[in-house]
Amino acid sequence: MSDIIFLGTGGDSYVVGRQIRASGGIILQIGDDQYHIDPGPGALSMAKETGINLRANTALFVTHNHINHCNDINAVIDAMTYSGFDKKGVLVANNTVINGSLNYQPFLQKYYRGFLERFIVLEEGGKVGINDVEVKAMKAKHSEPNAIGFKFITPDFTLAYTGDTAYSAENLADYENSDVLILNVPCLKKEESKDNLCKGDAVNIIKKVNPKLAIITHFGINFLKADPLYEIREIQKETNCQVIAATDGMVINPVSYAVEQGQKTLYKYAKKEGIRLHEFKQQEEKVREINEMIEEKQTELGNENSENDSIENT
Numbered sequence: 052m053s054d055i056i057f058l059g060t061g062g063d064s065y066v067v068g069r070q071i072r073a074s075g076g077i078i079l080q081i082g083d084d085q086y087h088i089d090p091g092p093g094a095l096s097m098a099k100e101t102g103i104n105l106r107a108n109t110a111l112f113v114t115h116n117h118i119n120h121c122n123d124i125n126a127v128i129d130a131m132t133y134s135g136f137d138k139k140g141v142l143v144a145n146n147t148v149i150n151g152s153l154n155y156q157p158f159l160q161k162y163y164r165g166f167l168e169r170f171i172v173l174e175e176g177g178k179v180g181i182n183d184v185e186v187k188a189m190k191a192k193h194s195e196p197n198a199i200g201f202k203f204i205t206p207d208f209t210l211a212y213t214g215d216t217a218y219s220a221e222n223l224a225d226y227e228n229s230d231v232l233i234l235n236v237p238c239l240k241k242e243e244s245k246d247n248l249c250k251g252d253a254v255n256i257i258k259k260v261n262p263k264l265a266i267i268t269h270f271g272i273n274f275l276k277a278d279p280l281y282e283i284r285e286i287q288k289e290t291n292c293q294v295i296a297a298t299d300g301m302v303i304n305p306v307s308y309a310v311e312q313g314q315k316t317l318y319k320y321a322k323k324e325g326i327r328l329h330e331f332k333q334q335e336e337k338v339r340e341i342n343e344m345i346e347e348k349q350t351e352l353g354n355e356n357s358e359n360d361s362i363e364n365t
């Protein structure tokens with residue numbers, strides 16, 4: 052039995068900052084193993100909401116050292132090991148998460164690292180075997196220079212998770228031969244970011260990889276305002292592929308592709324999103340009103356100044 056459970060589907064800092072969508076990462080259950088991928092802010096509370104026992108985590112996977120991907124890494128290690136009382140689990144992460152870099156302190160603290168049985172740094176092209184599963188680090192092109200994606204090759208299915216990346220033809224070979232392809236697509240339009248995928252990029256990738264199922268997640272505010280369901284239907288039409296938009300708490304069987312919503316509490320959680328999005332729009336209107344007021348004041352001041360100037364000049 053295998054399941055993919057979304058503890059979060061939020062992408063950009065607007066969505067994550069206001070928790071319009073959650074950001075706790077993705078759980079991958081394969082037989083007795085439970086992998087936790089990219090545990091961002093709120094991973095513990097989302098695990099509670101979805102009925103996921105983090106004590107059952109056997110491995111953690113982190114693609115890069117950005118806050119929405121690894122903020123809760125130490126909290127999750129603490130939860131899964133009872134503060135190191137039960138030293139267990141493997142962490143597989145990119146170099147920045149574990150060792151930091153010129154511009155980044157590593158999110159992983161040495162103290163919590165000591166609670167793990169093992170930690171492994173993976174660079175693109177690197178591989179690691181955990182029981183029956185082979186995990187490959189895929190190329191990524193992101194603002195965090197060591198960012199990677201993960202490909203999980205299991206006896207029953209192959210799942211590729213892009214992590215955060217811009218579109219690059221060089222990445223495509225890594226995505227090939229995946230049954231399930233999870234794409235982080237925060238942007239609707241290309242101009243929104245040079246470091247991330249947009250809707251058009253997703254179309255190009257899905258067309259070339261042709262997975263049995265493509266899952267779009269990591270939504271930014273423009274994608275949510277536009278309505279992911281509508282956008283995803285368009286991607287589906289253009290690619291001729293089964294494509295779904297992930298939602299918080301969504302459970303997907305990677306073998307049968309059956310989709311269901313998680314525990315009952317999540318229904319409430321999903322409903323709240325509409326309210327949060329509405330609140331965000333209202334806030335945006337308020338900001339616009341304030342900006343207009345400031346502009347008016349400035350033009351008034353500008354007029355006064357030019358009047359004063361003219362008085363001075365004469």
Ligand SMILES: [Zn+2]
Nearest residue numbers: 115117193215
């Ligand atoms: Zn990132």
